[in-house]
Amino acid sequence: MTETLTxxxxxxxxxxxxxxxxxxxxxxxxxxxxxxxxxxxxxxYEDIVINRQAxxxxxxxxxxxxxxxxxYCRSNGRPLRxxxxxxxxxxxxxENDAIVVELSQHPTLHIPYYKLYKNxxxxxxxxxxxxxxxxxxxxxxxxxxxxxxxxxxxxSECNSSCNQSTTSTEDS
Numbered sequence: 001m002t003e004t005l006t007x008x009x010x011x012x013x014x015x016x017x018x019x020x021x022x023x024x025x026x027x028x029x030x031x032x033x034x035x036x037x038x039x040x041x042x043x044x045y046e047d048i049v050i051n052r053q054a055x056x057x058x059x060x061x062x063x064x065x066x067x068x069x070x071x072y073c074r075s076n077g078r079p080l081r082x083x084x085x086x087x088x089x090x091x092x093x094x095e096n097d098a099i100v101v102e103l104s105q106h107p108t109l110h111i112p113y114y115k116l117y118k119n120x121x122x123x124x125x126x127x128x129x130x131x132x133x134x135x136x137x138x139x140x141x142x143x144x145x146x147x148x149x150x151x152x153x154x155x156s157e158c159n160s161s162c163n164q165s166t167t168s169t170e171d172s
């Protein structure tokens with residue numbers, strides 16, 4: 001049986017997670033859809049400066065945590081395709097049966113964003129004891145597909161195989 005994430009637990013855990021974030025911090029925002037945690041990070045890949053936007057949102061209808069993300073070329077604002085993102089962060093989302101990554105219209109920005117969520121048809125379960133933070137455990141299990149690291153010190157860093165990464169806002 002798959003664990004259902006309640007909105008109450010999401011709000012508690014996303015608040016705790018955001019309040020303890022370091023580096024490229026997560027900020028909380030109240031939207032018509034509830035509490036959203038947002039983060040923006042800058043990284044470098046080869047000679048390109050890239051902006052990664054990431055937002056956690058609780059989907060009330062599906063009772064699940066969703067990560068909305070997009071990578072942009074900072075120089076011209078061009079959104080990157082999923083295969084470009086995968087190359088930068090060193091993942092192969094098409095080979096990961098535990099997750100679904102789809103291009104959808106962002107629920108509050110109303111522009112195309114990638115939406116990542118746990119595959120409801122995957123046999124693996126994400127069991128999070130009540131004493132642990134659901135968001136932190138979710139990132140550890142699925143976040144690498146969007147450039148979020150599993151270790152607490154690297155949750156917010158645009159790292160993985162983006163070896164020249166930096167969280168600096170400088171373009172040089």
